[in-house]
Amino acid sequence: MTDAFPVDLRVAPRAHLRRDTSTQRPHLPWAEAIASGLSHFASLADEATARAALDARLEGLRGALLASPYYVQRLQEAGLHPGDLRTLDDLAHFPVLERTALAAHWDAVPTLPADSDECVVVKSSGSTGDPVRVVRDRRDCLHMWAVLRFLVARAGAVLPPRPRVVLLDALPGGLEYSVRLPILYDGALHRISVLRGDARERLCRVRPAVLFSDPEGLRWLAEQRDVPLPRLVLTSAQHLPAQLRAALARTVPAPVLNYYSTTETGPLAWECLRDASSGRFHVFAPDVWLEPGRDEVVVTRLRPGVLPLLRYLPGDSGTVRRDACACGFQGWTLEGFGGRGACHFHTPSGRAVDAWALAWVFKHHALRAFRLTQVEPSRFELELAGMAEADLDPLCERLRAALRNLGWREVVLHARSVAVSALIQGSKPQPFRAGPPPG
Numbered sequence: 001m002t003d004a005f006p007v008d009l010r011v012a013p014r015a016h017l018r019r020d021t022s023t024q025r026p027h028l029p030w031a032e033a034i035a036s037g038l039s040h041f042a043s044l045a046d047e048a049t050a051r052a053a054l055d056a057r058l059e060g061l062r063g064a065l066l067a068s069p070y071y072v073q074r075l076q077e078a079g080l081h082p083g084d085l086r087t088l089d090d091l092a093h094f095p096v097l098e099r100t101a102l103a104a105h106w107d108a109v110p111t112l113p114a115d116s117d118e119c120v121v122v123k124s125s126g127s128t129g130d131p132v133r134v135v136r137d138r139r140d141c142l143h144m145w146a147v148l149r150f151l152v153a154r155a156g157a158v159l160p161p162r163p164r165v166v167l168l169d170a171l172p173g174g175l176e177y178s179v180r181l182p183i184l185y186d187g188a189l190h191r192i193s194v195l196r197g198d199a200r201e202r203l204c205r206v207r208p209a210v211l212f213s214d215p216e217g218l219r220w221l222a223e224q225r226d227v228p229l230p231r232l233v234l235t236s237a238q239h240l241p242a243q244l245r246a247a248l249a250r251t252v253p254a255p256v257l258n259y260y261s262t263t264e265t266g267p268l269a270w271e272c273l274r275d276a277s278s279g280r281f282h283v284f285a286p287d288v289w290l291e292p293g294r295d296e297v298v299v300t301r302l303r304p305g306v307l308p309l310l311r312y313l314p315g316d317s318g319t320v321r322r323d324a325c326a327c328g329f330q331g332w333t334l335e336g337f338g339g340r341g342a343c344h345f346h347t348p349s350g351r352a353v354d355a356w357a358l359a360w361v362f363k364h365h366a367l368r369a370f371r372l373t374q375v376e377p378s379r380f381e382l383e384l385a386g387m388a389e390a391d392l393d394p395l396c397e398r399l400r401a402a403l404r405n406l407g408w409r410e411v412v413l414h415a416r417s418v419a420v421s422a423l424i425q426g427s428k429p430q431p432f433r434a435g436p437p438p439g
């Protein structure tokens, strides 16, 4: 699985390091329209009305498919024409787009933009070893800031004027920077590495209204004393352990919003705020359509842009259904996200730890592309599908650090690259396996 932090901690800093932040301002009306569109759809109770409005959005997609060299050829081969795509139900007749196909044809899938200077290419680490290169236009790079307007309102948070946003980064080698952020109420963006000795002081100085981090950064935050209270904390962990949520709530009692996003698609869904850690994610309609009734995520992009995505498979499991949630949300909800079967590892002292607390380490990997097995109390075996041996090291370093934080003092980790077929067992991915319990 992949992620696209707005502000991606790993893959997209260059998109946000643009110094010409004045070019954000012309996109303000668009950002407001995105936020109000999301808000409108999240309260549309009538499914037929919502579907009709989404069907109308297919017109833009049809145009994009006609301008995409890849799709012109692909649909011709399949005996289809973009004009055949009149409603969401028609999607079933169209071919899916595998992640490997997007990786192979990354430069032919996008439409040819009038102004290619506005585009950037970001890399998303691949589940098969090959990174997927993703072409993004200016609005793709700004999209998460527009979505953030909606999420702030959804969480009942109120931002101060000129809000400061912090990316709290727990990765080694984290680059720090500060840039203005005109797109978000004339705010500013600061990236702070928790690995630096003065991280807490910097955080206190900045006093962020919004804080983005991954579970390692949140774990660090939960251990600090007297840190400023943001109005909203966001993370794109696939799985945010309830224990971590509880620890964070004691130190930083701010609403925590977990969202699901991939570099290829942008944000797809957010975890219900009323039912946190439920694994129930509300879909960001009308920007994307996730096909209901399947056991894996199938995404069609409905937001106009340079990269048309028709029935894209990010490699995540889950089932979408129409929902009227207790939180007030109306729309489509992704349930059983990740298809996670419960798995507990045991520390050498015998304490049980939810193995899914390690899921964030693998967020750039499809759940079917890795398997971590606890062989003995301090010994783990990691199998990764199709990954070059050289690429294993940074991942293993992250994994060791995460295990240390969870209570393993000494970790023996044996990693190897295997064929995808070696990891497939049954219909649901089983990325974590425990050996026999201690004692």
Ligand SMILES: [Zn+2]
Pocket: 272, 273, 274, 275, 282, 325, 326, 327, 328, 329
């Ligand atoms: Zn809800």
